[in-house]
Amino acid sequence: VHYGFDLAQFDARPVRPGASWLPRPLPEGALVVGTAARLVPQKAYDILLPAWKQLREQRRDVHFLVAGTGPEEAQWKTWVSRQGMDDCVTFLGYQQDIRSFFSVLDIFVLSSRWEGLGLVLLEAMAGGKPIVATCAGAIPEVVPDGQAGLLVPVDDQEALARAMERLAGDAGLRKSMGDKGRKHVEREFPLDRMVDRIMAIYEDGTAFRHPFH
Numbered sequence: 001v002h003y004g005f006d007l008a009q010f011d012a013r014p015v016r017p018g019a020s021w022l023p024r025p026l027p028e029g030a031l032v033v034g035t036a037a038r039l040v041p042q043k044a045y046d047i048l049l050p051a052w053k054q055l056r057e058q059r060r061d062v063h064f065l066v067a068g069t070g071p072e073e074a075q076w077k078t079w080v081s082r083q084g085m086d087d088c089v090t091f092l093g094y095q096q097d098i099r100s101f102f103s104v105l106d107i108f109v110l111s112s113r114w115e116g117l118g119l120v121l122l123e124a125m126a127g128g129k130p131i132v133a134t135c136a137g138a139i140p141e142v143v144p145d146g147q148a149g150l151l152v153p154v155d156d157q158e159a160l161a162r163a164m165e166r167l168a169g170d171a172g173l174r175k176s177m178g179d180k181g182r183k184h185v186e187r188e189f190p191l192d193r194m195v196d197r198i199m200a201i202y203e204d205g206t207a208f209r210h211p212f213h
Contacts, residue, residue: 007126032063032064033064034107035109036123036124039075040072041113042114043111043112043113045072048111055161055165063088065090098120102124105129109132111133116138122189125185128178130174131148131149134154134156144180147184148184
């Protein structure tokens with residue numbers, strides 16, 4: 001039974017306008033790439049941040065946002081500083097209002113090594129954002145590859161960078177994938193479908209019968 005996403009609740013929450021809530025202003029005309037994930041080994045920041053550096057070397061207009069906290073936060077802030085990327089990477093810490101975070105993004109990226117589902121991907125797609133993510137866990141069930149986003153192998157820095165470069169260079173593709181992702185969430189992950197499927201399991205009852213009865 002897939003997770004049921006409450007799109008109505010997501011849409012109803014107010015979004016802080018523009019990027020005025022950010023700790024520092026985004027450069028005018030910046031292409032904004034972001035992730036929302038705990039700073040832990042599972043999320044593979046050791047792959048993501050070097051891939052961002054590759055993208056930055058190709059496009060000077062890119063700015064990166066990290067929403068989240070975790071035990072590796074100080075480590076990766078230091079790494080960003082040593083790479084001379086303080087001007088283009090902003091660590092936002094924990095974000096209560098995730099819709100405002102998504103509202104300023106052009107591309108959402110998740111570089112996980114494993115995932116049970118990847119709820120944040122549903123939130124990003126509900127916000128109409130194109131996705132770049134790994135094929136970890138259930139992510140291929142959540143993000144239709146080539147439609148709502150681009151999926152790459154786990155721990156493949158080069159593939160991650162290439163996928164981001166492809167979306168960064170094609171505004172039409174970003175718009176198309178963002179629209180398809182929103183429709184995919186509406187169609188495949190509505191809250192009422194999850195409730196119906198759970199109720200069907202209970203009503204069927206076979207899942208609760210002892211195997212020897």
